[in-house]
Amino acid sequence: MTTMTDPPKASFRLSMLLYDTRYRSITIQVIAMIALMLGALWLINNVRVNLALAGKPFEFGFLFESSGYEINQKLIEYSSQSTHLRAAAVGLLNTLLVATLGCIAATFLGVFVGVLRLSKNWVVSRLAAVYVETFRNVPLLLWISLSVVAYSHTLPEPREFRGDNPAATMSIFDSVAVTNRGVYAPEALFENSLGKASVLWDSLNIHLDWVAILSVLVSGLIVSSLIARRATNIQNATGVRPSTWHIRMAVVIIPPVIVALILGFHLGYPEMTRFSFKGGMLIRGSLIALWLALTLYTAAFIAEIVRAGIMAISKGQSEAAGALGIRPGKIMSLIVLPQAMRVIVPPLISQYLNLTKNSSLAVIAGYMDITSTLGGVTMNQTGRELESILLLMLCYLAISLSISSVMNFYNERTKLRER
Amino acid sequence: MKKTVFLGALTVAGLVAGAAAASTLDDVKARGKLNCGVSTGLVGFASPDANGRWEGYDVAVCRAVAAAVLGDKDAVEFVPLSSKTRFTALNSGEVDMLARNTTWTLSRDVDLKMEFVGVNYYDGQGFMVPKSLGVTSAKDLDGATICVQVGTTTELNLADYFRANNISYEPVPVENNAESQQQYLSGACDTLTTDRSALAATRAAFEKPDDHVVLPEIVSKEPLGPLVRHGDNAWGDIVRWTLNALISAEEFGITAANADELAKGTGNPEINRILGTEGTLGEMLGLDAGWAKAAIKASGNFGEIFEANVGESTPIGLSRGLNALWTDGGLIYSPPFR
Structure with a gap:
């Protein structure tokens, strides 16, 4: 017969914090946390004290002063009288x-090259490999520099388009001029324009013409999808799918065209003036050069991701599809790629993030992104380094x-559901 | 508990150490080298020669200060800075002084916490265009594409000038002089704008300088000069009076060649005070008596520096103009050495 007794209830002593293994790890963590916080506090305080000593208080008032500089590419209205905050917004939009643009182009090119690398054609797969290895093994900075120099030195200057016997001529029915400053293309103009509307406390001006066209287009797309749904219902009921593509196309295309005609749509062509082309739309060389370099560089990484994704899909899948008589192109797009996406998407997210962060090298191309406006000119003219x-x-x-939350949402949607 | 107290003490100690800063003069003397911020390469003002030795009008100021403080005109570490990074470099203590064609403005002096110690070149902003464009005035530049260095007063003046004249332009931002030259020559921009002295220097480096003209308009006042950090007045005084010594030396005819001779004593008390044979001016600055003599001997007096680097006998070929001594109708003037 045994008597059950509770183990003696040890009263908590301070020394147990150090010698009792149950508490020791907690003690160490608490001390480490305190040390970390003190360290951070010291750094912050040091910055504050030194800034105060230098007579530069930490404040963001400079953002509301007029910037005084011009920006070439602006997606929203901006002049040298606008505030530094607006200059930052212009840079952010750029x-x-x-x-x-870079993410879209790099995805297409990357998937294309990734698939080519697995081609059975020796030349094609080697060429793809050479492309991947060259681009991903040379720093992006050099690719951007090369792309800028190549752009401004190989294409004709605007002044070469001048004269009776010009050295360079415009392409596509004399409407597009490809110069070393950028591509001058026709712009859309509206004779009976609806004007602009100010939104968000007059900070944004929206062209009502485009709003009208876009809303008609979107409603056309909705009607078109309703027609498609009806067709599916009929197919489910009768087994015969009515032919609807011509109606759907008409519903999508005709209304916007009618609206555009009512608004007096016409093209404004670029015209040669004293220095350069005027009118039309200018896609600047800096944007093209930067876009090209970012795309080519990131596509090399995406190609490898795509190749890895495709190789992760069991060979049995494509063999089974082949046994069913599906053609190789269809096997890739219908069987292999959809499954490979599950492997591809997570690393693809980080490539998109890389591309976005790498775009801060824009300053080499003379492209006014947010690093060049807020972190460049504004910081330099106001001397607010820390704040900027x-x-x-x-x-x-x-x-x-x-970006990563959107892509994670997509990843969640496409990932394998195990039931 | 004890640990927390210890850490707290460490924090306080660290704070005090972080806040206290030694004087720049002591730092320079302890280092045995002057860190001088210069341009990333502008022929005549600051550029490395074939042997990698920095030469130029601004470089001469650095060498004069090094000679005055350390007695050795070669005890300079030249730090090439872009227009964008120069102020941060100076403020963070990476360089002790800037001699980098920097315009003296109120906001830089007051808000950016700089201390301009004087003017070594009175300049103004101008425009350079290829002759073939047939432009004769800056007012004809409506619609032109203009290369401009970012983070400069040039950039702001440009926006002001075009707004005042109600004409438009397309800016092409460039990082440094070399890049703007390359963009301009490739035709990526119609016009290059910067200080006229820099335009002359850039043009002189072209293969065919005669194909390009500098337009007559001067759209701004650009007093360029050396500067130091705000807050260390003693160091500011040294750089200021070194520059003044170079100017006074020209006024009184002290040259690199005759400085030693004149230092033996002359009948002119002001020359004697500059060269340290009379009075205690060097001691007041915390330097030795021969400081100004060393500065003058480094690359000559103000006039000699001008002629050797950017003057009419050089490819840049700038005339003295506003940068002549006040006695010759210019603006260069030094307060008395007394």
Whole structure:
């Protein structure tokens, strides 16, 4: 017969914090945390004290002073009388523009090259390999520099388009001029324009013409999808799918064309003036050169990701599809790629983030992104280094987190569901 | 508990150490080298020669200060800085002084916490265009594409000038002089704008300088001069009076060649005070008596420096103009050495 007794209840002593293994790890963590926080506090305080000593208080008032400098590429209205904040916004939009264009182009090119690398054709797969290895093993900075120099030195100057017997001529029915300053293309103009509307406390002006055309286009697309759904219902009921493509096309295309005609749509062509072309739309050389370099560089990485993704799909899948008589192109696009996406998407996210962050090298191309406006001219003219850099970091952080949350959402949608 | 107290003490100690800064003069003497911020390469003003030795009008100021403080005109570490990075470099202590064609403005002096110690070149902003364009006035530049260095007063003046004249332009931002030259020559921009002295220097480096003209308009006042950090007045005084010594030396005819001779004593008390044979001016600055003599011997007096680097006998070929001594109708003037 045994008596059960509780183990003696040890009263907590301070020394147990160090000698009792149950508490020791907690003690160490608490001390480490305190040390870390003190370190951070010291750094912050040091910055504050030194800034105060230098007579530069930490404040963001400079953002609301007029900037005094011009920006060449502006997606929203801006002049040298606008504020530094607006200059930063112009730069932010330019960053987003080149990042979006770059991500789209790099994805297409990367998938294309990735598939080519697996080609059974020796020349094609070797060429793809050479492309990948050259581009990803040379720093992006050099590619951007090369692309800028190549752009401004190989294409004709605007003045070569002048004269009776010009050295260079415009392409596509004399409407597009490809020069070393950029591509001058026709712009869309509206005779009976609806004008502009100010939104967001007059900070943005929106062309109502485009709003009208876009809204008609979107409603056309909605009607078209309703027609498609009806066709599916009929098919489910009767087994015969009615032919609807011509109706759907008409619903999407005709209304916007009618609206455009009512608004008096016509093209404004670039015309040669004393220095350069005037009128039309200018896609600047800096944007093209930067876009090209970012695309080619990132596509090399994406190609490898795509190749890895495709190789991760069991060979049995494509063999089974081949046994069913599906053609090789269809096997790739219908069987292999959709499954490979699950492997491809997560590393693809980080490539998109890289491309966006790499776009901060824009300054080499003379492209006015947010690093060049807020982190360049504004910082230099106002001398607010700390504030500008912190804001800049915040902007990139926000962009990167938005991209990764969107891509993670997509990844969640496409990932393998195990039941 | 004890650890926290210890860490707290460490924090306080670190704070005090972080806040206290030694004087720049002591730093320079302890280092045995002057860190001088210069342009990334502008022929005549600051550029390395074939042997990698920095030469130029601004470089001479650095050498004069090094000679005055350390007695050795070669005890200079030249730090090439772009227009964008120069102020941060100076403020963070990476360089002790800037001699980098920098315009003296109120906001830089007051808001950016710089201390301009004087003017060594009175300049103004101009435009250079290829002759073939047939432009004769800056007012004809409506619609032109203009290469401009970022982070400069040039950039702001340009926006002001075009707004005042109600004409438009397309800016092409460039990082440094070499890049703007390359862009301009490739035709990526119609016009190059910067200080007229720099335009002359850039043009002199072209293969065919005669194909390009500098337009007559001067759209701004650009007093260029050396500068130091705000807050260390003693160091500011040294750089200021070194520059003044070079100017006074020209006024009183002290040259690199005759400085030693005149230092034996002359009948002119001001020359004696500059060269340290009379009075205690060097001691007041915290330097030795021969400081100004060393500065003058480094690359000559103000006039000699001008002629050797950017004057009419050089490819840059600038005339003295506003940069002549006040006695010759220019603006260069030094307060008395007394």
